[in-house]
Amino acid sequence: MQEPVVHIDQLKLQFRTKVILDNLSWTIHKGEQWLITGESGTGKTVLAKAICGLIPVSGTLEVKFDPSVRLPARSLYVAQWFPFKDKQGGTNFYYQQRYNSTEAENSTTVWEELSAYTTKVNVGPEQINELLQSFNLLHRKDAALIQLSSGEHKKIQLSKALLLKPQLLILDNPYTGLDVQTRKNLNGLLNDACTSGMQLILISNDGDLPSCINCFGKMEHGKLSTSMQPFAEETTAVADLAIPDFLLDPEVPSPTIVNANNINVSYNGKAVLKQLNWTVNAGEKWLLSGHNGSGKSTLLSLLTGDHPQAYANEIYLFGKKRGSGESIWDIKKNIGFISPELQWYFEPTSTVFQAIASGFFDTAGLFRSVTAAQAHKVRTMLSLFKLEDEEHTLLKQLPLGKQRIVLLARAVVKNPPVLILDEPCQGLDQQQTRMFNKLVDQLSTPTRTLIYVGHLAYRLPACITHRLTLKAGVAVEMEHALYTEN
Structure with a gap:
């Protein structure tokens, strides 16, 4: 043998x-x-x-x-x-x-x-x-x-x-x-x-x-x-979650969320975004798609206030032009954000409780005290996501899929009017993906704006109605329709 x-x-x-x-x-x-x-x-x-x-x-x-x-x-x-x-x-x-x-x-x-x-x-x-x-x-x-x-x-x-x-x-x-x-x-x-x-x-x-x-x-x-044969996929139905009242109907800061005019970004002479125009109105649900390296993350960094070249371009966020006196924190307070990079660089000593609570302050770790009201909201999120047993566990000690669930809780705990979710289902198993997108659908009320990055049509929330597709930094397609990538 x-x-x-x-x-x-x-x-x-x-x-x-x-x-x-x-x-x-x-x-x-x-x-x-x-x-x-x-x-x-x-x-x-x-x-x-x-x-x-x-x-x-x-x-x-x-x-x-x-x-x-x-x-x-x-x-x-x-x-x-x-x-x-x-x-x-x-x-x-x-x-x-x-x-x-x-x-x-x-x-x-x-x-x-x-x-x-x-x-x-x-x-x-x-x-x-x-x-x-x-x-x-x-x-x-x-x-x-x-x-x-x-x-x-x-x-x-x-x-x-x-x-x-x-x-x-x-x-x-x-x-x-x-x-x-x-x-x-x-x-x-x-x-x-x-x-x-x-x-x-x-x-x-x-x-x-x-x-x-x-x-x-x-x-x-x-x-x-x-x-010797594939295991049958389990398709357990995902029930609606009991969304707490403090996560409903966020206040809309402006009728227009994003107005980007002729955007150009380059590194050492290499163009990453080229003459890009994009308008996102309050309440719209956008998919941002494109192959790896097409400029998606760079575009998002302009919107979240993390990219210094935002000041060299004509970008209006929440009705105000970048560089007109608003701080990065004025921008971030209206945005709940997830990305693979945020997960990589998150403060390694953060517990699950601290990671979620940091969403109130838009920091990659908790560096200040929370109020009793904020602590109550964090524990409500722990219960909502079935994370009560991990409250004091270090974020980095959780499986990567659970880490992503924690960061979703962090993104929504302050009830932001805009959610920017950059490949949020990376590392999630199929059941977690269904639960995640079900929650995104429930949170996507008429007053909340969504920008969602994803590659696979079957791993997207159902609420998406608009699509922007990038190719080598250029907008090659903009539609008011659900998306399928070839």
Whole structure:
């Protein structure tokens, strides 16, 4: 009988009183390419890290590599986030930093990052170029990492994994932030890698899969169920939530929320937004779409007050021209905001309570005291989102999906008239996505304005009625209709 590549028996891990892995057993044989699904927080990431030796566990865990396979005899775990460093090796970035051109000088470029990595994996520049072409990043090879979008960061992270092409590759939610075409390209690259002898464990709740996947697992309560067929998707209906009165009918600050005229933004001569015109009226529900790197996040940063080039453009927010005397806090008080970058750079010592409460002050962490009334609202949000047990837990200790739910609570706790949600369902499982978008629909009353960034039509709230599509910084489509991305 063929010797297994991975053999796990009675694997156990407990964090304080919570059992993460409960006497889990699993065997992977040569040629098996696995998809692992399951709700957020069921132990998928912990299991992946344990296989790659990144966390200690008790029980039997053996990984055996094949000396006849011409691939590096190692396993590689690729996390959901890309933890890049500056030229001095630092990782202490802050949210607005990516929009300051002077900060880019201390950040490595795409080409520098990948070229430095190739010395470890013995591949040439032509292979870097091929991958950049596959991920539509060739035109960005001289861009600083700090100036890339979350989707572009994911492409760099995946490129490094595919350059190494280890015998065992574990990808944790690799489709996070990727547009539709990039997902297709990634699947083709994974199929090719598995043909050459690599074994794949893919952790994902997305429907996009490479054709090489031939085994299926589902994590529940610290145990793994396995099958040769995909597990049926659970379509549990999401009931209406009991929205508290303080989250209804926000006061509208102006009939026109956004009036952007002939907007141009560039970095070092590279245009990011070009002659963009856009008007958003109060109460409209917009989808902002476009491929990775098309300028979506840059446009949003102009609206949230985080981008310094807003002052060089004709932008009216809430009826007032940027630079006419309003402060960044005057802008932010009317906006509830979520983005992948906000989650990356959030104050790491924040508890769940503190993270939600920081929404009253528009800070990435709680740095002042809250009133009794504000504390009551925070605890109401904890109850609404079923987070009571995590009130004192550090935000960073939650599964990424639950972190995103906490940040949604943070975005809405002050009942803002405008919600700007930049890829808010990244990291959420299917049930959490349905719950999230159901809540967005409930909060999208006639007086509240919504700007929502998303790539997949089936992961959007139903309330959207308008669409702006960007391509290479240019508005190529503006419609009063629901959206489908090809």
